[in-house]
Amino acid sequence: MMSYTYSLFSRMCLRNGRRTIITAATKDVPDTSIPWFRILESNPAEHDESCLTRIYTIPSDITASLMSNMTLELRKQTEVFREIGILVRRPAVEIISYLEQTDFTKSINKYILYGIQGAGKTTSLLHLIHYGLVKRYIVLHLPWVQTWFRYPRDAVASPLEPDKIDLPESATKWLKYIKEINKVALSQLDLKTTKEYTWSQREITKSGDSLSNLIEFGIQRNKFACGVINALVDELKMASTAGKCRTLIVIDGFNAFTSSITHVKDENHTYVPPERISITSTFLSSVDYNWCNGAAILTVDKKANKDRKDSDYPTYLLGKKGFELLDPFLPICVESYSLDEFKTILEYYKDRKWIKNISDKGQKELELLSNKNPYQLWTLCKPLY
Amino acid sequence: MLSLIRRYKVINTIGTLKITKLLSSTSTDDDIEFRVLQLMPPEKKIVSKRQQTVTEENILTKLRNEIPNQDWQTIWPAARSFHPDIVPFPLQQGYKNKEGVHPGKHGNAELLKIPNFLHLTPPIVKRHCEALKKFCTKWPEQLETDEACVKHFPVEVITSDYCYSSPTIREPLARIVSLRVKLSSLHLDTHAKDKILRLLGDRYNPETGMITIIADRCPTRKQNLDYAKYLLTALYHVSWRFEPWEMEKSAVDMEYYDWDKSKSRESLTSMYSWPSTPTDSSYEYIPHATEYKIAVSDLINKGEDLDSLNKYKQAVKSVLNLKFDDTVE
Numbered sequence A: 001m002m003s004y005t006y007s008l009f010s011r012m013c014l015r016n017g018r019r020t021i022i023t024a025a026t027k028d029v030p031d032t033s034i035p036w037f038r039i040l041e042s043n044p045a046e047h048d049e050s051c052l053t054r055i056y057t058i059p060s061d062i063t064a065s066l067m068s069n070m071t072l073e074l075r076k077q078t079e080v081f082r083e084i085g086i087l088v089r090r091p092a093v094e095i096i097s098y099l100e101q102t103d104f105t106k107s108i109n110k111y112i113l114y115g116i117q118g119a120g121k122t123t124s125l126l127h128l129i130h131y132g133l134v135k136r137y138i139v140l141h142l143p144w145v146q147t148w149f150r151y152p153r154d155a156v157a158s159p160l161e162p163d164k165i166d167l168p169e170s171a172t173k174w175l176k177y178i179k180e181i182n183k184v185a186l187s188q189l190d191l192k193t194t195k196e197y198t199w200s201q202r203e204i205t206k207s208g209d210s211l212s213n214l215i216e217f218g219i220q221r222n223k224f225a226c227g228v229i230n231a232l233v234d235e236l237k238m239a240s241t242a243g244k245c246r247t248l249i250v251i252d253g254f255n256a257f258t259s260s261i262t263h264v265k266d267e268n269h270t271y272v273p274p275e276r277i278s279i280t281s282t283f284l285s286s287v288d289y290n291w292c293n294g295a296a297i298l299t300v301d302k303k304a305n306k307d308r309k310d311s312d313y314p315t316y317l318l319g320k321k322g323f324e325l326l327d328p329f330l331p332i333c334v335e336s337y338s339l340d341e342f343k344t345i346l347e348y349y350k351d352r353k354w355i356k357n358i359s360d361k362g363q364k365e366l367e368l369l370s371n372k373n374p375y376q377l378w379t380l381c382k383p384l385y
Numbered sequence B: 001m002l003s004l005i006r007r008y009k010v011i012n013t014i015g016t017l018k019i020t021k022l023l024s025s026t027s028t029d030d031d032i033e034f035r036v037l038q039l040m041p042p043e044k045k046i047v048s049k050r051q052q053t054v055t056e057e058n059i060l061t062k063l064r065n066e067i068p069n070q071d072w073q074t075i076w077p078a079a080r081s082f083h084p085d086i087v088p089f090p091l092q093q094g095y096k097n098k099e100g101v102h103p104g105k106h107g108n109a110e111l112l113k114i115p116n117f118l119h120l121t122p123p124i125v126k127r128h129c130e131a132l133k134k135f136c137t138k139w140p141e142q143l144e145t146d147e148a149c150v151k152h153f154p155v156e157v158i159t160s161d162y163c164y165s166s167p168t169i170r171e172p173l174a175r176i177v178s179l180r181v182k183l184s185s186l187h188l189d190t191h192a193k194d195k196i197l198r199l200l201g202d203r204y205n206p207e208t209g210m211i212t213i214i215a216d217r218c219p220t221r222k223q224n225l226d227y228a229k230y231l232l233t234a235l236y237h238v239s240w241r242f243e244p245w246e247m248e249k250s251a252v253d254m255e256y257y258d259w260d261k262s263k264s265r266e267s268l269t270s271m272y273s274w275p276s277t278p279t280d281s282s283y284e285y286i287p288h289a290t291e292y293k294i295a296v297s298d299l300i301n302k303g304e305d306l307d308s309l310n311k312y313k314q315a316v317k318s319v320l321n322l323k324f325d326d327t328v329e
Helices: A002-016 A060-067 A074-079 A090-101 A119-133 A145-150 A169-182 A183-189 A211-220 A222-242 A278-286 A314-326 A339-351 A360-370 A373-379 B002-009 B012-031 B056-065 B109-113 B122-137 B145-151 B190-204 B221-240 B244-248 B263-273 B290-299 B306-320
Strands: A055-058 A083-087 A110-112 A138-141 A246-251 A294-299 A331-333 B156-159 B175-182 B210-215
Touching: A055 A060, A055 A339, A060 A074, A060 A119, A060 A169, A060 B002, A074 A083, A074 A119, A074 A373, A083 A339, A090 A110, A090 A119, A090 A331, A110 A119, A110 A314, A119 A138, A119 A246, A119 A294, A138 A169, A138 A183, A138 A222, A169 A183, A169 A211, A169 A222, A183 A211, A211 A222, A222 A278, A222 A360, A246 A278, A294 B244, A314 B263, A331 B306, A339 A360, A339 A373, A360 A373, A360 B190, B175 B221, B190 B210, B263 B290, B290 B306
Parallel strands: A110 A294, A110 A331, A138 A246, A246 A294
Antiparallel strands: A055 A083, B156 B175, B175 B210
16 A cells, blocks of 8 residues: 555656655765866856856855746756756857946947747846846846736736836835845945935935835835836936946846736726836836946747747847837847757756766657757656656 | 442441441342242341441451541531541540440430530641731741840730630620739839839739739620720829828838838937937948948848848947857857
């Protein structure tokens, strides 16, 4: 009976592709020697082409702040592997090199990552966020725009802008996240508001108040959270233009903003377009050309919008409106793994005990089945021991 | 009667056979002098049918022996329905019988039903043409090649004639006239060309550059042809006319992406001259702007693929003055 239950249980685990942490997690043993597929350099600013196809680890203090807003699969991977190991890939290295050589007195540059689903756009973004945090940028990371529009918990009419809809709960959550990841930068830079914001008759944010206080106010008074986001973005743009700080806008699934419809319903129970949601204009203005000392790194994805699903290319996914807003942008393709990268990642999985005892034939099979697509490979490796 | 049959004798073997039978029977009649009283009826001889019927095999062999050197045109001068005895070759038509053979030409109604063109065999047609030649004019020397024909006579009129044996010679489909002309043979400027294409819709084939106007609303061909010609004339003149409402054409109505009038140009100039606003709309002072202009136009006009995107990326990189070594691939 016992053995039957056990076998049933293990089969269920296999079918669902799930695995308990105990089976796969490794002990945190400090490595004395570096395996060939890793690099020690954990500062993304130092990553160049010599680091390609190697895995580096994000330090644990940054990992903790990023954890809450990563995708589910990445979070699972981080839990099981007990680290965020990121493969240094060409798109991230390319953007880092651009950021290093940008003339920051000019208007901001926009980078758009595109590629098929599961090619690693979001993971490349993590690499770049890490870069931004290390270089003391203020990072405005919007993890997945569609979560705001797809599963709105509460959509209420905006108290500040008429005929617009606020998403206070998501906004508060996001403000908390921004406060968390920019803890160091905000405390060091000491940024002040430049003008007075009147939220209601009694609640006023005075000019010269610190931005941390502004964020804190948004978290406390979630009715005005969307207004606070708007003010925050404006203030950061102004502060960056004045040269007080540098801001990195990182938006995953940007084309959700230029889509024609969202899942948010208004008071008449009809779906509204993204323009009617108050944060849309905020984030669209954040990628506008009229400020400097910053950069915008965006991704476009088929999954992020409802009406455009035929192609993975950025111009199509952004639509006419999005293209006109962002143009000129730098499209950067995130492709599936190359053969070297595939070998590295399998070696990494082996090192993390995610797969064991895989023969050369098995590796070949994995390569063919997944077509070297990172997400496919991850899913296929789930039930393997 | 005899002479009439004799005329056909050579080709008409069956006729001949019949005649011979007839002759032999008359000769036997002549031999009888006395009638013999027969008390007992004579024994009936069973003659096998097979011997009597003339098989096609026999006819063929006979024909091979005595194929005449006669003029087919004199035998079959005009259209007529099929006659098995005149047509000197075996024919089969209809469903297979029990033995699995298609019925032959004799007594075959199926062959009578269908129209034949036995009066228009290739040598006869050739002879007709020879006879008609003296009424024709000489082909102009300037129109020797097809290109010259298209150049001097750009309008092509296509009609269909129908020919079959029925009580009426009218065919409703014969009234349809299609008029074809190459768009490039019309003298049009940019505006007129754009307008004529909008008016034509799917009557214009962009692959061949041909305009096809099909007229079928009038009862006769002549009327339809006139109508088609009228349509072409009207199209041409309306295309040249500039109506006041055409001033309202905006970027959305444009048939191609014009970078000089687009938002992209505006954003490039304002981005480049930020934080000051651009004083004029010229873009020549921006380095690599022409390259960028071509890249954007290509990206939108020719559609998005990896190639045009990479071109766009290179152009943006040179405009933004960024460098990265793209050695891979």
